[in-house]
Amino acid sequence: xxxxxxxxxxELARKRLPPMFFEYIDxxxxxxxxxxxxxxxxxxxxxxxxxxxxxxxxxxxxxxxxQTFSMPLGLxxxxxxxxxxxxxxxxxxxxxxxxxIPFCLSTVGVCSIDEVAATGTAPWFQLYMLKDRGFMRALxxxxxxxxxxxxxxxxxxxxxxxxxxxxxxxxxxxxxLSGAVNTAWQGATHLEWFWDVYVRxxxxxxxNVQQAxxxxxxxxxxLAWIAxxxxxxxxxxxxxxxxxxxxxxxxxxxxxxxxxxxxxxKAGAQGLIVSNHGGRQLDxxxxxxxxxxxxxxxxxxxxxxxxxxxxxxGLDVLKALALGAxxxxxxxxxxxxxxAGGEDMVSxxxxxxxxxxxxxxxxTGCSDVRAADKSLLxxxx
Ligand SMILES: Cc1cc2nc3c(=O)[nH]c(=O)nc-3n(C[C@H](O)[C@H](O)[C@H](O)COP(=O)(O)O)c2cc1C
Numbered sequence: 440x441x442x443x444x445x446x447x448x449x450e451l452a453r454k455r456l457p458p459m460f461f462e463y464i465d466x467x468x469x470x471x472x473x474x475x476x477x478x479x480x481x482x483x484x485x486x487x488x489x490x491x492x493x494x495x496x497x498x499x500x501x502x503x504x505x506q507t508f509s510m511p512l513g514l515x516x517x518x519x520x521x522x523x524x525x526x527x528x529x530x531x532x533x534x535x536x537x538x539x540i541p542f543c544l545s546t547v548g549v550c551s552i553d554e555v556a557a558t559g560t561a562p563w564f565q566l567y568m569l570k571d572r573g574f575m576r577a578l579x580x581x582x583x584x585x586x587x588x589x590x591x592x593x594x595x596x597x598x599x600x601x602x603x604x605x606x607x608x609x610x611x612x613x614x615x616l617s618g619a620v621n622t623a624w625q626g627a628t629h630l631e632w633f634w635d636v637y638v639r640x641x642x643x644x645x646x647n648v649q650q651a652x653x654x655x656x657x658x659x660x661x662l663a664w665i666a667x668x669x670x671x672x673x674x675x676x677x678x679x680x681x682x683x684x685x686x687x688x689x690x691x692x693x694x695x696x697x698x699x700x701x702x703x704x705k706a707g708a709q710g711l712i713v714s715n716h717g718g719r720q721l722d723x724x725x726x727x728x729x730x731x732x733x734x735x736x737x738x739x740x741x742x743x744x745x746x747x748x749x750x751x752x753g754l755d756v757l758k759a760l761a762l763g764a765x766x767x768x769x770x771x772x773x774x775x776x777x778x779a780g781g782e783d784m785v786s787x788x789x790x791x792x793x794x795x796x797x798x799x800x801x802x803t804g805c806s807d808v809r810a811a812d813k814s815l816l817x818x819x820x
Pocket of ligand 1: 772
């Protein structure tokens with residue numbers, strides 16, 4: 440099949456990846472109510488069709504936090520991408536750089552900050568609050584030294600939400616030897632992946648945190664490490680520590696509530712990502728897109744408001760911009776494309792999104808992403 444849409448990349452990833460990795464990417468927490476809402480609430484928004492308005496030029500480039508985006512889209516941090524394709528974070532970073540958009544590296548990526556920066560473009564770096572503040576300080580110093588321009592500080596994971604699919608696939612709870620055996624068995628039945636990732640894609644450790652994980656940070660030990668080291672005592676006061684160490688822009692990721700948005704402003708953040716972690720944390724929470732207008736209203740003049748969760752096409756991007764997002768980020772879409780076939784597929788998927796966005800702009804009469812507003816939406820239904 441020649442992939443034409445994000446859902447096609449998802450199908451290709453399903454075929455190529457061992458089930459435990461596909462389910463890890465695809466799934467959400469508990470009954471996946473919020474995961475479904477993210478997508479459905481975007482689908483339900485109606486765009487306003489306009490005609491006969493000379494749309495020979497559409498302007499998709501925009502600036503934010505000192506960065507130029509060739510379109511208002513970036514790649515959200517996704518853990519373990521190096522298990523979906525060989526040195527996957529580097530491949531995705533290359534695709535993002537070629538497309539002229541930011542790539543954000545996860546704390547729990549397989550490739551380290553330095554390995555990704557060696558591709559030629561330093562990534563945005565995502566950090567969680569960890570119990571070991573000295574280790575956080577070292578990671579931030581490493582990110583700064585590598586030239587990472589923006590720190591994305593994720594705040595919606597003081598504890599991991601339970602993901603039933605990971606239990607069923609054997610991804611959760613299979614630490615140590617039994618986990619390695621399970622991975623090898625699932626891999627051996629997916630030969631293309633086995634050869635690309637398992638045989639030639641090592642080391643399969645978590646590049647940024649391997650020093651901190653007993654056994655060298657094997658991927659299969661990572662959920663246990665998260666449970667032990669993510670800090671649920673964290674409050675806004677702790678952000679002072681991050682602010683002191685990191686002297687560049689900080690984007691707080693995982694905000695749904697306007698009061699929390701105002702706290703992010705007070706804490707000195709330059710941006711926030713309206714996000715529920717792609718429906719992987721608090722199941723039953725509202726969709727990101729339904730939380731967006733309240734956040735734009737509460738803090739949109741004080742910092743950059745981005746959105747992730749449920750964006751599956753360029754049309755969705757335009758809907759979010761119309762509701763006040765400065766730019767959108769995607770998680771699963773790039774992880775699917777990476778799993779489907781590495782950098783080339785990620786590049787092609789980004790090309791699909793770009794052309795969908797351009798077409799949506801023409802058909803709604805929006806000639807500049809920076810001017811997108813509610814007038815692009817149809818509220819008559
Ligand atoms: C497989 C997977 C791993 C993720 N890992 C991280 C992570 O390490 N750090 C983080 O802040 N968010 C992580 N997220 C959440 C994404 O950054 C993003 O918020 C979410 O995927 C957006 O929703 P979407 O997948 O519908 O685009 C992960 C999401 C997925 C699907």
